[in-house]
Amino acid sequence: MASLKALKMRINSVKSTQKITKAMKMVAAAKLRRATEAAEASRPYAERLEAVVSSIASKVSVGPQSPKLLAGSGKNDVHLFVVATSDKGLAGAFNTNIVRLARRQAEALKAEGKTVKFYTIGKKGRDQLSRTFRGDIIHSIEPGDLGKLTFADVQNWGEDLTARFEADEFDVAHLFFSKFDNVLTQTPTQIQLMPVAVTADEGDVVGLSATVEYEPDEEEILAELLPRNVAVQLLRANRENAASEQGSKMTAMDNATRNAGDMINKLTIQYNRTRQAAITTELIEIIAGAEAL
Amino acid sequence: MALKFELVTPEKLYRSDDVYMVVVPGTEGDFGVLEGHSPMMSTLRNDAALEIYKTQGATPERLMIAGGFAEVNASGLTVLAERVEA
Known part of the structure; x- marks a missing residue:
């Protein structure tokens, strides 16, 4: 049985761990509020742009002269997985879930004989993917604090990706991130980033049924909006990730705090038992000594 | 008679307001939008001023915008x- 002093030290150490996890939970809760606000604030722009792009795209006939971001390269051989994770751990299964989805999809595509390349955002995603796909990672980005990302940062990545697409480095790009449903649920999600997936329904989303004038014409507007759409999707993914990361961290730290509490209770009981045992032994010794006289 | 005007950036909904008229710096020339304007879409010039007239004859409020796109439909101007700079 552990000595009283060792037990006391153990209890104190668990207590300070609990203090840390409790503080981290509180920090995550505060950051979560800000992150969800940011995610919601970026929604109107993304929705408008998406509506406009798909309504113009459904009007333009796809031909060899149409922008590559819309028509694609005509092949389906090389897939690029843009895997958005975070730089920091201690957020439960947040990063692992995203990576697991990406890995499963990659293996499925590889089984069909396609080539899969990776473009990672976030240290954690890169580290986990490099275990199995070391040679396939073509570029990695370390975004730092996801909550502080601006549109300008994301725009650079979008331009880089578009340039790689134009240079025929890949045929299809998918974006992986974690969608924030609520504090307890974050769903790893995959969307097609390039070429733009045009929703087939002719639904009149923006009220464009009337004859609309275009300045300049549809193709030119589309050519300008498509690269912007890539950046907006990236921003949206990272905003969702920022919220998911904090939500996941909050839950993980809440669990850790509770586990530490359970452990302290268990250790305290053990400590008291040991103390009792020591006292009993002492008493027996004294009584035995008195009887011997 | 008011025009429903919305200015949206990737980071947030910058402005949502009822105004009298907005002069938009289109790529192919400035155009003023009043209520009931026919539907149109236009890309915008970079670093040009968007002029917002709150009421008829009022001094316009000028906002510098970059990387813009304007859409007029039955519900108003978006x-x-x-980037937006006041």
Whole structure:
């Protein structure tokens, strides 16, 4: 049985761990509020742009002269997985879930004989993917604090990706991130980033049924909006990730705090038992000594 | 008679307001939008001023925008801009 002093030290150490996890939970809760606000604030722009792009795209006939971001390269051989994770751990299964989805999809595509390349955002995603796909990672980005990302940062990545697409480095790009449903649920999600997936329904989303004038014409507007759409999707993914990361961290730290509490209770009981045992032994010794006289 | 005007950036909904008229710096020339304007879409010049007239004859409020796109439909005018500076 552990000595009283060792037990006391153990209890104190668990207590300070609990203090840390409790503080981290509180920090995550505060950051979560800000992150969800940011995610919601970026929604109107993304929705408008998406509506406009798909309504113009459904009007333009796809031909060899149409922008590559819309028509694609005509092949389906090389897939690029843009895997958005975070730089920091201690957020439960947040990063692992995203990576697991990406890995499963990659293996499925590889089984069909396609080539899969990776473009990672976030240290954690890169580290986990490099275990199995070391040679396939073509570029990695370390975004730092996801909550502080601006549109300008994301725009650079979008331009880089578009340039790689134009240079025929890949045929299809998918974006992986974690969608924030609520504090307890974050769903790893995959969307097609390039070429733009045009929703087939002719639904009149923006009220464009009337004859609309275009300045300049549809193709030119589309050519300008498509690269912007890539950046907006990236921003949206990272905003969702920022919220998911904090939500996941909050839950993980809440669990850790509770586990530490359970452990302290268990250790305290053990400590008291040991103390009792020591006292009993002492008493027996004294009584035995008195009887011997 | 008011025009429903929305200015949206990737980071947030910058402005949502009822105004009298907005002069938009289109790529092919400035155009003023009043209520009931026919539907149109236009890309915008970079670093040009968007002029917002709150009421008829009022001094316009000028906002510098970059990377913009304007859309007029039955419900009003929506300007999407990457950057806005007051």
